[in-house]
Amino acid sequence: MTEEPILDELDRRILNTLQTDASHTNAELAELVHVSPPTCLRRVKQLTEGGVIERQVAIVNPDKVGARLTAIVEITLDVQAAERMDQFEKLAALENAVMQCYRVAPGPDFVLIVQVPDMPAYHALAHRLFTSHANVRNVKAYFSTHRSKFDTRIAV
Structure with missing residues (x-):
């Protein structure tokens, strides 16, 4: 069994924002979660590499x-x-x-x-x-x- 990653408040804000709309640019996402663009990019990369974010898709009706x-x-x-x-x-x-x-x-x-x-x-x-x-x-x-x-x- 894999170990569950420890998510802090910033990770949670990023995940909640992306789950609502993953089409934001990194700059838009950073502004929405109140961090700098480099910090946001690094966190999204960590969440993706850690398997928390499996993939980003378009939901079709x-x-x-x-x-x-x-x-x-x-x-x-x-x-x-x-x-x-x-x-x-x-x-x-x-x-x-x-x-x-x-x-x-x-x-x-x-x-x-x-x-x-x-x-x-x-x-x-x-x-x-x-x-x-x-x-x-x-x-x-x-x-x-x-x-x-x-x-x-x-x-x-």
Whole structure:
């Protein structure tokens, strides 16, 4: 297990600001968190190199790009040996429509968050990832009818 980094108040201000909008220039970010640009740049570099900041991305509205169907899918495997769990996890990671994949306990073995254009696309994904995979015993899917909250921020 990796050691959790010690974050001071400046690190927290930087992280909270970047989680709200990562498009700020270093100068803008420095001004927003009340430090000099060189200090800000050094801290962001340390947070990135230390793995606290994994990556910076643009969050795309799924409705604007035709990925209107969100499914939350529970997967139970027939055999839960470590290598079989790893095998399924790797297959899920290869699917572009699988946005998130979690090993969970108790209950199912995995919970997936899937984003696809429509039900035919979900069925194609289900065939590729679930029904053609010999170790999948049970699939339970929930289809979102309304997204009332979506956030990527973590309280720091």
